[in-house]
Amino acid sequence: MKKMTMADIAKVAGVSKTTVSRYFNGGYVKEETRQKIEKIVKEYDYEPNVLAANLKANKTHTVGIVCPTLTSYASSRMMMNIDQFLKKHHYATIIINTNHDELDEIKSITKLTQLRVDGIILLATSITMAHRDIASKSSVPIVFMAQAYDDGVSVINNDYEAGYKIGEYIYSNGHKNVVYAGVSRKDVAVGVIRRQGVYDGLQNVHPHFLETDFSAEKTIDKLNDYLKNHTCPTAIICATDTIAMGCMKVLKDHGLRIPEDVSVTGFGGYWTSTVMSPALTTIKFHYAHAGQTAGQIILDMIEEKEVERATLIDFTFIEGESVRSI
Structure with a gap:
């Protein structure tokens, strides 16, 4: 049996080949016509030659996603929603994990450009001069996520206001002996902006800064070392829910009760935070909406449309059971 072509579908449907092409490329087609074409496609089990069509249109209908890790709750939620959204618009995604290697991020952007993707979304841990250089020279549009990029387009969390909300909450509950467990200033969004929001919200309380990374493992080691040489704080504000989980394990291992002896807060609003005992007081960032x-x-x-330079994603404060008023 002769293989069906786009011209054959147009003939059977009684429409132009251009209309059929728009249907397969996600363009506007009247609903009645769309249903008619869809019925014919299913009946004849037609599969378009996507590669040939893309080459002709000088598009690949693919978007590259560069991410620092595949294990992060935040990253995975954002990537999943990016992927699902783009699929609905007939785009495929190519995901590259860099394992927090900034040089690999730059190499990945170059690699995706060589693969002729139509656009790139970078979940950035930081924005270096190398990032700025490759973005300014790129012929492919790039969206930066999680870090503000003043010379381009970015989608960022409202880190300062989220930090201020948590700091203000801990201050209003009477805590004066506070530890802030966070990451280095290399990560501007979390290590600088979120941290500054917390400190401003705490007003005249000056927390001890406990530097860790995004892992529970390193947090456990750092807090264990801290407790050997310092009096136990009444509250620990953690830069992420994962850091909070590490702190809660250490406190329980030391026989300390949460929140009776030590209050703990986080940032992220992970699903696991709601089923912990006690449930974590945290900030829920809207990762699905961000993606x-x-x-x-x-x-x-x-499509060369005008877009906002920076899009701010808001948050929701979740009052769990891990903070007490003193």
Whole structure:
């Protein structure tokens, strides 16, 4: 049996080949016509030659996603929603994990450009001069996520206001002996902006800074060392829920009760934070919305539409059971 072509579908449907092409490329087609074409496609089990069509249109209908890790709750939620959103618009994604290697991020952007992707979304841990250089020279539109990029387009969490909310909450509950467990200033969003929000919210309380990374393992080691040489704080504010989980394990191992002896807060609003005992007081960032927003922005940039330079994703404060008033 002769293989069905796009021209054959147009003939059977009684429409132009251009209309059929728009259907397969996600363009506007009247609903009645769309249903008619869809019925014919299913009946004849037609599969378009995507590669040939893309080469002709000088598009690959792919978007590259560069991420620092595949194990992070935040990253995985954002990537999943980016992928789902783009699929609905007939785009495939190529995901590259860099394992927090900044040099690999730059190499990955180059590699994706060579693969002729139509756009790139970078979940950045920091923005270096190398990032700025490659972004300024790139012929492919790039959206930065999680870190503000003043010379380009970014989708960022409202880190300062989220930090201020937690700091203010701990201060209003009477805590004066506070530890802030956070990451280095290399990560501007979390290590600088979120931290400054916390400190400002605490007003005249000056917390001890306990530097860790994003892992529970390192946090456990750092807090164990801290407790050997310092009196136990009444509250620990953690830069992420994962850091909070590490702190809660250490406190329980030391026979300390949460929140009776030590209050703990986090940032992230992970699902696991709600089923912990006690449930964690935290900030829930809207990762699904962030992913969908980034997906829409990169599509608009591919179509050369005007977009906002910076899009701020808001948050929700979740009052759990891990903080007491003193």
